[in-house]
Amino acid sequence: MKQLLELLGFFALVQGVLGLVDEFTHWHAGLVQRLGFLDGYGVYASVALVVLAIALFAAAESRKSG
Numbered sequence: 001m002k003q004l005l006e007l008l009g010f011f012a013l014v015q016g017v018l019g020l021v022d023e024f025t026h027w028h029a030g031l032v033q034r035l036g037f038l039d040g041y042g043v044y045a046s047v048a049l050v051v052l053a054i055a056l057f058a059a060a061e062s063r064k065s066g
Helices: 002-025 042-062
Strands: none
Touching (some): 002 042
16 A cells, blocks of 8 residues: 555656646646646646645555555
């Protein structure tokens, strides 16, 4: 379970950072800008993904390794 939380956290972190990079450089990378219902809310969604990643890493750290 710990590894799954870490994997999901990593995925959320990467997508959040790519969403922020897209908003400020227009590189068109990541999933945030490809979701039509997030038009105009890309920065907020990307920041929410980064915060979610931090929460997932904290939850994974609190789990026992075995």
